Amino acid sequence: MVHEELRLPEPASMTLWFVFALMTAAAIFAVLLPLGLRSRAQVQGSETFVYKDQLAEIDRDLAAGLIVAAEADAARTEIGRRLLAAADQADHAPLQSSHKLRRAAAVLALVGLPAVAFAVYLPLGSPRLPDFPLAARSHAPDAQSLDGLVAQVERHLEKSPTDGRGWSVLAPVLLRTGRYEDAVRAFRNSITYNGESADRRADLGEAMTAAASGVVTDQAKAEFERAHALNADEPKANYFLGLAAEQDGRKADAASIWRAMLDKASADAPWRPLVQQALARVGQPVAPALSDQAAAAGQNMSEADRETMIRGMVERLATRLKQNGEDVDGWLRLVRAYVVMGDREKAKSALTDARQAVGKDAERLRQLNEGLKNLGLEG
């Protein structure tokens, strides 16, 4: 199979360049072919053939009785006049061939065509990137269809709805795939069965915000406030409390919340850029229109912002797990998140890290493997 070969990067790109060379050669050949042919008697049409054809047609129509003789005669005269005029014109410019011109055209094809092709292709194309057809990717552990995995977990939870771990695995995925209402429900269940914690409350609030198209509703704000009460340094809760203040028009409050976050945070906190951006938004009253617009919806955050925010959250989780590796749920969420983000390498390394971190504790290892199985990943 072709795809099997594509696994190996080097021969694959060799094949690609070989294909490019063949295609270029074919294109050049198409230009050179007519140039190389000896000029024989040229087959070409001319007006005279059309008029002769029209004359024949008049005879046919006359024979079929479609026109009368007088009409036919008039038409014949007219066409005959055109025929003469056409025959007159035909001999004016005889064909001639010029070797110099042909050679110039050949050089254009041989040099110009590949030059243009590569000049255009190289900045646009990604010749080093192999194909990723879905069928070939499904061998990989992370490659089952996301919807399938979600459905699997959902079925499992229908049977045992009190499985708090299941809810905590499912909820972020639902949030990421845009099923906000379901995500809200899942986060609620996660709190019910796993107990309350600052980050769970903050996650719930985030899902509610997303479900309301980015508006921090009163309910969501209440969740963030509880998260803040549980852990005053919970960054997500603080960020969204700031956002709520901004949406209420209390820009000064928003700025002070965010500024406090930045002051307390370590220099390499992953959400730093996001908060800085938000701060810049409210800190510069010169462009209020922009700030309103940007605040209107978390979804309307530019794709890059959103990406940054999600990445920030994932990195935060990863950092936390590095410090305290006993959290099985955390590991599962991290692996899941990398899978969703399409980052296969990181998912794999997270898996390895998880096994190492949890490995000392047989019960936790069993939980981890169980969870991975539930996700459809290798146990």
Add this chain to the structure above:
Amino acid sequence: MIAEAGHYALVLALGLALIQSTVPLLGARWRDPALMNVARSTALAQLLFAGLAFAALVTLHVTSDFSVLNVYENSHSAKPLLYKITGVWGSHEGSMLLWVSILALFGGLVAAFGNNLPLSLRAHVLAVQAWIAGAFYLFILTTSNPFLRIPNPPMEGRDLNPVLQDIGLALHPPMLYLGYVGFSISFSFAIAALLEGRIDAAWARWVRPWTLVAWIFLTLGIAMGSYWAYYELGWGGWWFWDPVENASLMPWLAGTALLHSALVMEKRNALKVWTILLSILTFSLSLLGTFLVRSGVLTSVHAFATDPTRGVFILLILCIFIGGSLTLFAGRASSLKQGGLFAPISREGALVLNNLFLTTACATVFVGTLYPLALEVLTGDKISVGAPFFNLTFAPLFVPLMIAVPFGPMLAWKRGDLFGAMQRLMAAGIVAVLGVAFAWAWARGGSALAPLAIGLAVFVIAGAASDIAERIGLFRVPLANAVRRARGLPRSAWGTAFAHAGIGIALMGIVCETTWNSEYIGTMKPHDSIPLAGYQFTLDGLTQRQGPNYHELAAVFSVAANGRPLSLMAPSKRNFTTRGMSTTEAALLSRGLSQLYISLGDTTPDGGIVVRIYHKPLVLLIWFGPVLMALGGLLSLSDRRLRVGVPKPAKALRGLQPAE
């Protein structure tokens, strides 16, 4: 590798187009046959590479290769195979690739079957074709590249807009594009004629099959789009005077005019300058249609302004091609030799009348479509020009045109006999009056004008029939003779009759549907029953279903007529989770040429659901008419007279004697 090979093929097609747009022109200038023939082989190679690029994109969509941005944004692994394929042209990038592939296809066809053209004309035509192709390849590569990659491919795509996941989408855009792009050939011929400074009756004969092909596809494409809107959008409307629809109607009107004026040019060597202008205008309107639909200028002028790269590029293409060709036309048209004069009452006179009405109608649509845009740009006011404007302007133009339609084919070339034609149309007139009387007796309510319009439609159909009857001498000569003459009749005569009858049939459907359509809009609960237009609709129940990539709320209605159960109808509402969008799937039940139509609205808290039920009398005629018109076009295309003899080479090639 497929993605990159497809990308590279597209780039090579651009390179070939650049060569094809220059070398043959130089060849024609210096009369070098080899250089002129470069046009032919490069056009074929360009077709090969554009086809490869398109095939590559289709493969990528089918295999769900989400490392390609276009696939990720518009596909989903759970999508049925058919919609994975049609999704290729559901996106902007893919549809532009389809556009240029079809352009390359037409160029390739001219190269392959243009043996009957003079060498320099073919070289010019293909060079102009390559200018257009080159511009669009550049447009695609720089602003709408479907082969851009994502280094870390996501696991799942974002799915195609669910409204577009429909069989209608499988066929509507390709048909429409075959029409739009087909007119590029007559444009290229026109520019070639202007460049060569030479044009005569033969030119019209060479162009006609290409115009006809484009016209057939455009007719079918518009009809199909209209039917798609009818059953997919859930309102039971089939024409909304929406700018997107108008964008396809304008080239159709201009193309129809072109088809008729080329006929005059071919037969009488007249109307040459006008025909050239129409060729240019028709393709310009096709380009404008592409621009209107593809630039986002219609959704909002402001949306267009926020991401202007694409729009500005298309605008630039429009300006260069339309402005350039019209400038060339203005410079050269006066030097073209004018043809003969003709009498007003004659076949050519009737065709000029046709052209007048069609181009005026086209101008009306143009104003109605672009005026709101221009106003929004200039003053920021948003107005909408809707059905009332078009009904007031378009209809009065079409009524006299329709009355004139049966007269055209009845008049002889050069000097027609209007009185004779009227006599020959007497029978058709009588049938039409009977039609009016019948419609008056049968109709309940509705506009008083409707029966008259029905009469007009009947007149057009009967006129087409009596044209054929007249030509074969039906009732004048023995039946066997008439049948023999019918067989001997040129196919284009049959084509004319079918196409003209098609307009009448479509008009009849339009009048019936708009005048005697009955509807019920209201909330129904399970086991509720509603009478409408002699049918009894009972809502049996509501069920939830799971489709491949959507959840579905389906309602089952049982329909009864005169107390006897007829059939079940199951309209549904689909919810596509990936995009968070929903579509309505109307249920249709054909009763003869009429249709029953049910679509679902929102559910109410008390377990009911809003339903729209329509009875649409003779609605199918609206689409049957255009199909008949296209069939007429096809018959005309198969006429042997269009296949102008290819000259045999003076000395037949050894061993290549064709089997006769």
